[in-house]
Amino acid sequence: xxxxxxxxxxxxxxxxxxxxxxxxxxxxxxxxxxxxxxxxxxxxxxxxxxxxxxxxxxxxxxxxxxxxxxxxxxxxxxxxxxxxxxxxxxxxxxxxxxxxxxxxxxxxxxxxx
Amino acid sequence: xxxxxxxxxxxxxxxxxxxxxxxxxxxxxxxxxxxxxxxxxxxxxxxxxxxxxxxxxxxxxxxxxxxxxxxxxxxxxxxxxxxxxxxxxxxxxxxxxxxxxxxxxxxxxxxxxx
Numbered sequence: 001x002x003x004x005x006x007x008x009x010x011x012x013x014x015x016x017x018x019x020x021x022x023x024x025x026x027x028x029x030x031x032x033x034x035x036x037x038x039x040x041x042x043x044x045x046x047x048x049x050x051x052x053x054x055x056x057x058x059x060x061x062x063x064x065x066x067x068x069x070x071x072x073x074x075x076x077x078x079x080x081x082x083x084x085x086x087x088x089x090x091x092x093x094x095x096x097x098x099x100x101x102x103x104x105x106x107x108x109x110x111x112x113x
Numbered sequence: 114x115x116x117x118x119x120x121x122x123x124x125x126x127x128x129x130x131x132x133x134x135x136x137x138x139x140x141x142x143x144x145x146x147x148x149x150x151x152x153x154x155x156x157x158x159x160x161x162x163x164x165x166x167x168x169x170x171x172x173x174x175x176x177x178x179x180x181x182x183x184x185x186x187x188x189x190x191x192x193x194x195x196x197x198x199x200x201x202x203x204x205x206x207x208x209x210x211x212x213x214x215x216x217x218x219x220x221x222x223x224x225x226x227x
Contacts, residue, residue, distance in 0.1 A: 044216075
């Protein structure tokens with residue numbers, strides 16, 4: 001089983017739609033969680049951290065379910081500029097693995113006009 | 114700050130040649146990471162340094178790969194000899210406080226081994 005699993009997509013949605021991405025992780029000791037965004041032929045960039053209580057940043061909402069080892073990202077009122085690959089990222093804290101980020105393979109979002 | 118700087122941006126070489134990728138982290142960042150990204154395997158951590166010391170190189174695929182960080186502002190990833198299966202995008206990233214912190218990526222080096 002992969003350490004971080006995501007649906008690769010693509011998700012093709014019209015402008016204005018709401019879209020949700022899910023991610024599962026295998027190691028229950030994971031402590032930090034992130035969503036990164038990667039545009040085509042560009043480097044990954046942090047979109048948002050994911051906190052236990054859930055958090056929102058404008059049109060983006062991230063949620064964490066530790067019991068199910070599940071992370072989600074919700075994008076409301078999607079824009080053409082949201083088209084990108086969204087990477088689910090997990091950090092295993094404690095012991096020698098503190099500083100390693102494990103990246104999912106990403107979910108491709110294509111917002112259509 | 115200019116961000117993480119990688120060079121070259123593109124590298125095309127023939128099988129068997131030595132390839133050296135370079136990275137300049139953000140000034141003041143204590144951690145430097147080397148990643149490889151392919152369509153099949155996604156983004157994989159190869160090695161990371163803390164204060165110029167290699168901490169975990171368990172992701173380095175084999176002895177053909179080596180990485181150094183001679184000082185706080187420079188790191189290299191070397192492949193010798195290169196093989197076609199090494200073709201990928203190689204990213205360098207740096208961060209201030211390790212894995213719990215934001216990682217800032219360079220623009221990457223797109224390597225093609227013919």
